[in-house]
Each structure stands twice: as structure tokens, then as C-alpha cells.
Amino acid sequence: MRTVGICRFSYAGEGGFKVGHADHAALEAFLYGDIRMEERFRLFEAITLPCVAGQTDPNFTFLIVTGTGLPAHHLARLHALTAHIPQCQIVQYPPRPHRRIMKKAVNDWRGAPDAPCLQFRLDDDDAMALSFIEKFKQAAADLGGLTARHPAIAIDFNQGYVFTASAGGVKLWPYHYQYSAIALGMVVQAGSDDTIMSHGHQNLWKAMPTLTLTGEDMMMRGHNDFNDSRLGGKKNVFEYKPMDAKQAAHIRASFGIDDDHVRAVFSRPL
Amino acid sequence: MQVLGICRFSYPAIGGFQVEHETIEERIAYLYDPARLEERFALFETVALPCLRAQTDPDFELIIVVGDQLPAPHLARLQALIADMPQARIIAEPPRPQREVMKAILNAARHDFSQPCLQFRCDDDDAVAVDFIARLRQAAADCAVLAGQHKAIALDWNKGYIAEYGPQGIAATDVFRPFDVAALGMLVQGNCHLTIMNFAHNKINQFMPAISFDAPRMFVRGHNASNDSRQKPVKGVPVRPLDHALAEEFRSRFAIDAGAVQRAFGGA
Numbered sequence: 001m002r003t004v005g006i007c008r009f010s011y012a013g014e015g016g017f018k019v020g021h022a023d024h025a026a027l028e029a030f031l032y033g034d035i036r037m038e039e040r041f042r043l044f045e046a047i048t049l050p051c052v053a054g055q056t057d058p059n060f061t062f063l064i065v066t067g068t069g070l071p072a073h074h075l076a077r078l079h080a081l082t083a084h085i086p087q088c089q090i091v092q093y094p095p096r097p098h099r100r101i102m103k104k105a106v107n108d109w110r111g112a113p114d115a116p117c118l119q120f121r122l123d124d125d126d127a128m129a130l131s132f133i134e135k136f137k138q139a140a141a142d143l144g145g146l147t148a149r150h151p152a153i154a155i156d157f158n159q160g161y162v163f164t165a166s167a168g169g170v171k172l173w174p175y176h177y178q179y180s181a182i183a184l185g186m187v188v189q190a191g192s193d194d195t196i197m198s199h200g201h202q203n204l205w206k207a208m209p210t211l212t213l214t215g216e217d218m219m220m221r222g223h224n225d226f227n228d229s230r231l232g233g234k235k236n237v238f239e240y241k242p243m244d245a246k247q248a249a250h251i252r253a254s255f256g257i258d259d260d261h262v263r264a265v266f267s268r269p270l
Numbered sequence: 271m272q273v274l275g276i277c278r279f280s281y282p283a284i285g286g287f288q289v290e291h292e293t294i295e296e297r298i299a300y301l302y303d304p305a306r307l308e309e310r311f312a313l314f315e316t317v318a319l320p321c322l323r324a325q326t327d328p329d330f331e332l333i334i335v336v337g338d339q340l341p342a343p344h345l346a347r348l349q350a351l352i353a354d355m356p357q358a359r360i361i362a363e364p365p366r367p368q369r370e371v372m373k374a375i376l377n378a379a380r381h382d383f384s385q386p387c388l389q390f391r392c393d394d395d396d397a398v399a400v401d402f403i404a405r406l407r408q409a410a411a412d413c414a415v416l417a418g419q420h421k422a423i424a425l426d427w428n429k430g431y432i433a434e435y436g437p438q439g440i441a442a443t444d445v446f447r448p449f450d451v452a453a454l455g456m457l458v459q460g461n462c463h464l465t466i467m468n469f470a471h472n473k474i475n476q477f478m479p480a481i482s483f484d485a486p487r488m489f490v491r492g493h494n495a496s497n498d499s500r501q502k503p504v505k506g507v508p509v510r511p512l513d514h515a516l517a518e519e520f521r522s523r524f525a526i527d528a529g530a531v532q533r534a535f536g537g538a
Contacts, residue, residue: 142419145412146481158475176476205428206446211416211481 003060003118012067013098043125046265050256051127053085057134062087065105068094102197119196120185125222127255128183136185151192154210157183160219162238167266169259171240178212182219273330273388282337283368294365312534313395320525321397327404338362372467389456389466395492396452397524406455421462424480427453427488437537439528441509452489
């Protein structure tokens with residue numbers, strides 16, 4: 001089944017960010033500031049892209065949605081970072097209501113909704129397990145009896161870690177959380193133009209049947225200085241612990257995140 | 271597939287209630303207090319049992335667990351209430367740790383331990399929709415391939431109502447409450463000893479694959495004075511008297527008759 005992932009990469013839309021800005025110019029100034037972009041690129045390079053490139057099932061598209069206002073030097077860097085990953089497709093949209101553009105990006109990729117498809121989302125500082133696409137497809141197939149009855153169902157994996165990344169490497173806190181925006185997918189039937197971006201991820205299970213799978217580490221949730229959902233003042237405080245050698249090997253094998261690479265990327269001079 | 275429900279009716283468990291007592295005697299005195307039992311019977315008769323009696327798929331069993339010290343008149347009243355329900359039976363147990371006794375009862379009730387089994391819990395003041403058993407069975411069939419790969423999977427309906435019952439009738443509001451006791455089932459594979467009582471209901475999705483359905487609204491959760499989980503101060507849920515449309519939904523979907531509730535609580 002055709003499979004697409006959608007990733008917002010500092011798309012300057014209307015809404016969709018939890019931090020408010022006075023006008024569009026102020027939003028772009030915030031989003032595309034060099035220090036913020038440097039952190040987003042480092043996370044994207046060291047955390048997110050390795051898990052896209054290393055999927056055990058390579059048969060999917062990874063749509064990276066950014067704004068038409070992304071400065072040329074950032075766009076060039078984004079192209080360079082993803083050039084070797086055939087699943088990556090960078091698409092640019094003008095500033096419009098955020099959710100509408102994300103839906104449009106998914107459905108532009110999809111074309112006429114004459115066949116079912118699989119959709120998933122991943123934010124630009126998070127990682128999904130290298131087995132995600134494979135397991136997502138398998139779960140969708142295993143739920144054939146259920147998917148046939150509903151225009152859309154969601155499939156989620158609820159176990160993993162919250163992490164921070166810095167020159168000191170990755171620090172972890174294990175957690176369970178259902179229907180976070182990581183390792184979360186949707187099976188959309190033919191005839192439905194519903195998309196995974198049409199719903200807040202936390203609200204998916206109010207809108208359709210959902211399955212959450214547990215027992216395996218499938219998500220890495222970034223918690224970093226410029227992480228948008230952390231800027232609202234209600235910070236979750238996790239007791240992050242540095243990884244020992246065994247954990248580092250587990251994280252590398254599960255998510256493609258190499259702690260030495262993380263240290264190297266975050267040690268570059270600004 | 272065998273479908274097995276379990277319901278505690280004022281069973282004096284050691285542990286397992288949210289209201290703590292110093293001794294088991296104190297707990298028994300609290301549970302069997304005539305005024306408290308009168309309310310529990312009124313709820314059981316007008317809320318919990320009618321929806322089970324009205325199931326569109328009658329092929330299920332309901333085990334009602336009581337204490338072996340339940341006074342004879344109360345036991346006789348309970349027996350009379352379920353006399354017309356071939357699905358229901360009463361098991362009387364001495365005070366024991368509640369999870370242990372419930373697990374043992376569920377496993378002993380399985381007809382063929384080598385076969386999968388659907389299990390659900392119900393509290394004595396909760397109602398499920400009249401097609402709960404049918405939908406539970408259908409969901410289990412639809413998810414058979416997934417279920418076959420796991421010892422157990424959970425099947426949940428996450429929307430319903432909260433209701434308060436009294437002499438004025440019913441006041442209610444709709445809620446989104448995933449993995450609550452009511453309208454939660456578990457499909458356990460053959461030769462597996464897990465039961466729905468092995469898990470805290472609200473954490474069940476950390477232990478097994480869990481499917482949660484958004485529709486239809488599948489439960490009515492009671493919020494009454496003697497409901498155990500309501501004894502501690504909790505955030506109040508504002509409810510409003512049923513309007514005509516909701517009263518009809520309660521009647522058609524949950525077999526709850528607002529007039530019968532009102533009469534059972536001594537209202538006009």
C-alpha cells in the first residue's frame with residue numbers, strides 16, 4: 001500500500017505553532033533565525049533523518065513541508081542533508097492556515113483518492129524506530145477486518161523515550177504515551193480524503209477507531225530549547241539520564257541514532 | 271467464542287476498594303449497611319441489569335461475585351433479580367484479595383481453556399449499550415489476525431455518559447473516557463491465564479495492544495453517593511437532567527428507563 005510520512009520543517013503557516021507572533025514577518029523572523037535553524041538542522045540531521053534513511057521497509061515517501069519563505073541558504077542545506085535519502089521529498093507552500101496546508105500536502109502527494117493509503121507523521125526533532133514502516137504496514141494488514149468497516153483508523157505505538165540532544169550526547173527518559181505525534185499512522189480508505197493532519201494527534205481517538213501497540217521502544221520524542229510545544233510555559237520535567245554503552249547500542253540499533261554522531265553534530269561551532 | 275463478564279456486588283474484598291477500612295469487619299458493616307445496599311440494589315435493578323438483559327447478542331455469561339456473609343434476605347433479593355436472566359449466576363466467596371479471587375473465578379469459568387475467551391467487567395451501577403456484546407464479538411473477529419499474535423488484546427469504547435440517579439430521575443453528561451471499566455473488553459488467547467482483572471483498566475494499553483473505538487457511545491457510568499470510587503474527593507462532573515432526546519437514547523441504547531429509576535429511588 002502506498003505510504004507517506006509528513007514532516008513539518010519550520011513551515012511558516014498561520015496557526016499550528018503554540019507560540020504566538022505579532023505578524024507573519026515576526027513568525028518568519030523567529031522561525032528562520034540562524035540560531036534556531038541551526039538547532040533544528042542539527043536535530044534533523046542527527047536524530048530524524050537517520051531513522052528515515054534506515055527503515056527496514058524502504059517503500060515509502062517522506063514529505064518534508066516547508067514554507068516558500070525559507071531563506072535560500074537554509075533550503076540549500078535541507079536539500080543537501082536529504083539528497084542521499086530517496087524517500088525524502090521537499091515541498092514548499094505559501095503561508096496559509098497550517099492544518100489546511102498539511103492536508104493539502106498529503107492529498108497533493110496522494111492524487112485522486114481511488115486507492116487506500118497509509119499516512120504517518122513525524123516532527124523534525126523526533127525519531128521513529130527503524131522498524132516503524134514495516135510494523136505499521138503489518139498492523140494495517142492484520143486489521144483488515146476493521147479497516148474495511150471504517151473510512152480511517154489510526155495505528156499508534158506508545159512506548160519509547162523523551163530525550164535531549166547536545167554536545168554531551170543523548171539523554172533519555174523512558175515513557176509511555178498514547179497518540180503522540182511519533183510512530184503514529186493512519187489507514188485511509190479509498191474514497192476518503194481524511195488525512196493524519198486533519199486531526200490533532202491527541203484527538204485522533206475521539207474521531208476514529210485506533211490501535212495502540214506497546215512493549216517495544218518505537219518513539220524518541222525530542223525535548224529541546226526551541227521545541228515549539230515546550231515554549232508554552234507548562235514544561236514537563238523529566239529526569240533525563242545519560243546513556244550507558246548498552247543503551248547507546250540499543251538506541252543505535254532501534255532508531256539509527258548514533259551517539260557519537262550526535263556529539264559531533266552538536267559540537268560544531270555556531 | 272465464550273464471552274464472560276464479571277461484576278462485584280458489594281463483595282468485601284481484602285483491598286480493592288478505594289474506601290479503606292481498618293478491619294474486614296468494618297468493611298463488611300459498611301458494605302452491608304441496609305441504606306447503602308438499598309441504593310446498590312436500586313442501581314443494579316434499574317441501571318446495570320436491564321442493559322444486559324436487553325443485549326442483542328444474548329450469548330454471554332455474567333458472574334456476580336458476592337461475599338459469603340451477605341445476609342440471606344439480600345442474597346434472596348439478588349437471586350430474584352436475576353431469576354429471568356439465564357446468563358447470570360452468583361458466586362459467593364469469603365473475603366479475599368479482590369484481584370486474586372476475581373482472576374481465579376474467571377479462569378475457572380472458562381469452558382475450554384485451550385480456546386480464546388472474551389472478558390469484560392461491569393460495576394453494579396454501570397450500563398453498557400444493548401449491542402455491546404455483539405460489537406465486542408464483532409471487533410474480536412475483525413481483529414483476529416492481530417489477536418493471534420498476542421496473548422491478549424484490549425477492546426475499548428471510549429465515549430459514553432456519566433449519570434447521577436435519584437428521586438428526581440437521571441442527570442447526565444457525555445464524556446470521553448478511554449479504558450474505563452465499562453465498555454472495556456479483553457480478548458485472551460487459549461491456554462493463557464491472563465484475565466481482565468490482572469490489569470488496572472486505565473493502564474491496560476501499556477501491557478497489550480489496545481483498540482479503542484470512538485463510536486458509538488457505549489457506556490453510562492454511575493456517579494452516585496455510595497459508588498466506591500466517588501467517596502474520595504474528586505473533581506465534580508457537572509450533569510444536567512435528561513432532556514427528551516437523551517432520555518430516549520438512554521432507553522433505546524442502554525435500556526435505562528428514567529421513570530423506573532425515579533420510582534426505584536422513591537420519587538414520584
